Amino acid sequence: MFTLRSLRSLSAALFVATFSTTPALADPGVQVFDTTITLEEVQDAQRGWCAGLLAINDAYQNGGFEAAKAKAEAVIDAAYAYDFGPVAFKPTYAIGDNTFRQDRAGALAYFVGPDPSVKQFGKDQGFATYRNWKTCEIVDDVVQLFGDTANTMGFVKLVDSQGGIAMPEKTWTFWKPKTGNIRIVLHHSSAPFDTE
Numbered sequence: 001m002f003t004l005r006s007l008r009s010l011s012a013a014l015f016v017a018t019f020s021t022t023p024a025l026a027d028p029g030v031q032v033f034d035t036t037i038t039l040e041e042v043q044d045a046q047r048g049w050c051a052g053l054l055a056i057n058d059a060y061q062n063g064g065f066e067a068a069k070a071k072a073e074a075v076i077d078a079a080y081a082y083d084f085g086p087v088a089f090k091p092t093y094a095i096g097d098n099t100f101r102q103d104r105a106g107a108l109a110y111f112v113g114p115d116p117s118v119k120q121f122g123k124d125q126g127f128a129t130y131r132n133w134k135t136c137e138i139v140d141d142v143v144q145l146f147g148d149t150a151n152t153m154g155f156v157k158l159v160d161s162q163g164g165i166a167m168p169e170k171t172w173t174f175w176k177p178k179t180g181n182i183r184i185v186l187h188h189s190s191a192p193f194d195t196e
Contacts (some may be wrong), residue, residue: 005064006078033178034150040149042143042174049079050136056111056128065112068129069150081175081183092127092168092189107187124191139167149185150174159186167192 019072029139041053042173060068080087086102094100101107113126152174155167 021053024163035176035178036180037145037148037150037174037176039145041176041182042152043138043143043173045184046140046152046172049184050138052079053111053136053158054095055068055134057133060112060129061132065129066070068112068126069108072108072126076107076111078181078182080107080187081177081185083105083181084177084185088173088186088188089182089192090190092186092191114130131158131164131166133158134161135159138170148176150182 033062054069056068056071056075059071076082080089082104087107089101089107089110090099098106101110108114108125111126111128113129135158137157138152139157140152140153142151142153144151150173151171151172154169156170158166158168160166169190169192171186171188174182175185176182
């Protein structure tokens, strides 16, 4: 006949036997995704955008439209989030149905043209090719960091081969996916207001 004491001893023996024959589990795989965007990442992405613009221009100057188009496609695929979904993209000089461009083709037309649906004041080229840009600099007025997204607003200062300066106004939203580099999900460009 079992007593309470013998039942406890048997239970403890069974526990020890079970524990000692159970294989030890490996440490669980822990994967931490840090999707916090830093100021340095945002500034690197902006410098990358400028470098991409100048690379498109250089490709155009040395190889013509097809070379510029190929370079622009590579820049767009690296900098923008079209692989993830639509991007809110508004070129500087856009009108009517083509004011806003959600797809990659609209961004490509912005950079290299030609986009026959958008009249560009006699220009038949895109923003990266209609002038021979030599320098590009970001002049931020504000940078806002929100975890996995960041907003920037300010100017892009461009100098062409003749010393001419252009300063379009730019607003960008950057997004940091769980893996990979941060991407542009919003690009808004406008010309300074003409008071005359």
